[in-house]
Amino acid sequence: MRDHAPVDASHPLATLVPAAVGGDQHAWDAIVDRFLPLVGAIIRAHRLSEADGDDVSQTVWLRLVEHLGALREPDALPGWIRTTTRNECLRLLGARGKVRAVDPQAEHGLDAVVPDAAGEELLAAERRQLLREALAELPAGRRELLLLLLADPPVGYEQISARLGIPIGSIGPTRARALEQLRRTRALRELEGERA
Amino acid sequence: MSDLNWDAMSDDELIAALGEAVAEDASVSTQRRDAARAAFTWRTIDDELAELLHDSAFDAGAAVRSSAGTPRALTFGRSGITVEVEVDGDQVLGEVVDGAGAAVTLQRPELDDVAVEADAAGFFRFSGVGAGLVRFVVELDGWSLTTPWVTL
Numbered sequence: 001m002r003d004h005a006p007v008d009a010s011h012p013l014a015t016l017v018p019a020a021v022g023g024d025q026h027a028w029d030a031i032v033d034r035f036l037p038l039v040g041a042i043i044r045a046h047r048l049s050e051a052d053g054d055d056v057s058q059t060v061w062l063r064l065v066e067h068l069g070a071l072r073e074p075d076a077l078p079g080w081i082r083t084t085t086r087n088e089c090l091r092l093l094g095a096r097g098k099v100r101a102v103d104p105q106a107e108h109g110l111d112a113v114v115p116d117a118a119g120e121e122l123l124a125a126e127r128r129q130l131l132r133e134a135l136a137e138l139p140a141g142r143r144e145l146l147l148l149l150l151a152d153p154p155v156g157y158e159q160i161s162a163r164l165g166i167p168i169g170s171i172g173p174t175r176a177r178a179l180e181q182l183r184r185t186r187a188l189r190e191l192e193g194e195r196a
Numbered sequence: 197m198s199d200l201n202w203d204a205m206s207d208d209e210l211i212a213a214l215g216e217a218v219a220e221d222a223s224v225s226t227q228r229r230d231a232a233r234a235a236f237t238w239r240t241i242d243d244e245l246a247e248l249l250h251d252s253a254f255d256a257g258a259a260v261r262s263s264a265g266t267p268r269a270l271t272f273g274r275s276g277i278t279v280e281v282e283v284d285g286d287q288v289l290g291e292v293v294d295g296a297g298a299a300v301t302l303q304r305p306e307l308d309d310v311a312v313e314a315d316a317a318g319f320f321r322f323s324g325v326g327a328g329l330v331r332f333v334v335e336l337d338g339w340s341l342t343t344p345w346v347t348l
Contacts, residue, residue, distance in 0.1 A: 020236075028236040036232060037220045051327075055347040057228050058305065058329055061235035062345040066245055087254070092347055094253035095268055131217035150215045179210050183202045 017074035032061065035078070037132065039085050041125030046089035052096070056088045078129070086122075133187035142178035149175060231305070238305070243342040246272040246279065251346070272332070272343040279334055279341070283348055288322040290314075290332070298336035305329055 011030060019027035039060055043053040063084055071077060135143055141164065148160045161168045182188065202210065250271040267284040278293040292298040295318040302310045302322050314320040325348065332343045 023239070025233075025236055029233050032229065032232040032235075036224045036229060037217075040224055040228065041220060052347075054228060054231065055328055058231045058235065059345050059347050061232040062238055062305070062329065065235050065239045066243075066344065069241075088347065091251060091254045094251075094255070095348070127213070128217035128220050131214050132221060135214065135218070146211070146214065147218065149211065150218050152219075175211075176207060179207050182210065182214070188202045 013074040013077055017068065017071060017077060021069050028065075031064075031077070034132070034136070035081050035129075038078075038125060038129040039081065041128065042082065042085040042122060043089060045121035045125060046086075046093065048089060048092060052092050056085065056092055059088050060085050078133075082126075130187045131182075134182050134185040137185040137187060138178060138181060142174070142181060145171070145174055146178055146182075234305075240342075244274060244340060246274040246277070246341050246343045248344050248346065249273045249278075268348075270346065272341075274341055277334070277339070277341055279332065279343065281332070283325075286323065286325050288325045288330075288348075290320050290322075292318040292320070292334055292336070294318060295334065295336055298334050301333040301335075303331050303333060 011027075013031075016027045016031050016034075020031055036057075039057050040053075043056055048056060060081065064081070067080065071080065135146065138146070145160070145164060145166075148155050148163065155163075157168050157171055160166075160171055166174065205213070248270065250269070252266070252269040267282045270281045270283070272279045272281070277295075279290060279295075280293070281288060281290040288302070290300065292300065292314050295314050296316045298314040298318065298320075300312050300314055300320045302312075302325065305328075310322060312320050312322065327348055329345050329347050331345045334341045334343075
């Protein structure tokens with residue numbers, strides 16, 4: 001990685017993972033930034049205390065540091081993070097004696113101890129992660145426009161126009177094109193295929 | 197699943213969903229981000245990593261009985277080397293199978309390492325181990341084994 005072009009969270013995993021394996025802290029930070037919200041959402045869905053949540057989060061990242069080199073396919077990373085976070089949440093709930101009693105006669109797997117509501121929350125967390133991934137896939141200009149439109153507190157069209165160097169009149173149409181492109185990203189296409 | 201059909205969402209719905217996703221990005225605590233970034237400093241290339249073979253906290257059985265009051269049992273292993281650990285409150289009792297005299301180090305991310313020597317039967321003990329992340333490094337006769345991180 002060149003110093004003047006540090007990797008960031010918008011770089012593809014195929015670039016970030018080998019760079020981190022090679023010892024690039026920026027690449028690691030980018031991976032962290034990209035998946036921390038997903039890890040946090042999965043932890044929230046399991047109703048862990050803040051302190052336990054911090055521990056689960058750190059366990060996931062320390063495990064990933066060890067596991068990264070063994071990851072043959074960078075695209076397998078999101079699945080690995082998801083599974084590891086869920087497992088560590090369940091493990092800690094078990095260690096704290098907080099798992100729900102299940103019928104010992106029934107052949108419940110580990111999923112059975114997850115509160116039902118968590119299932120929907122996990123799916124929603126997944127969707128938000130995919131939207132962030134999709135956003136990262138967009139060309140920088142379009143991503144910036146969408147982020148400016150979502151800014152809180154809101155940024156006026158005049159300011160957006162000045163900042164991006166595009167006429168006010170083309171902000172609306174560009175927004176529409178950016179959203180259309182967002183729907184066509186790999187991130188959003190894949191989920192549809194998976195669930196179909 | 198209609199809610200997963202991005203094409204069926206209007207632009208306004210999509211941008212609202214995107215807003216939630218981006219807001220979640222901003223909701224990550226600084227402490228968690230710093231800890232996650234700092235995890236990279238634990239990167240080692242040539243450590244022999246053990247596998248976590250068993251954890252009583254992760255049993256289907258743990259869901260049935262109340263695990264409070266029952267010590268948590270963990271088993272790590274690799275290449276024929278087995279390390280058993282029992283966690284009872286802040287006491288960690290362990291055994292390196294056939295590991296008489298092994299050097300056992302308890303590592304925690306923000307604390308100093310603690311090293312003990314296993315006795316003639318391979319048993320070792322750490323006292324005053326609080327909740328949080330730990331891993332063990334076992335060394336004997338030139339080999340060394342590092343366990344995965346676990347949260348106590």
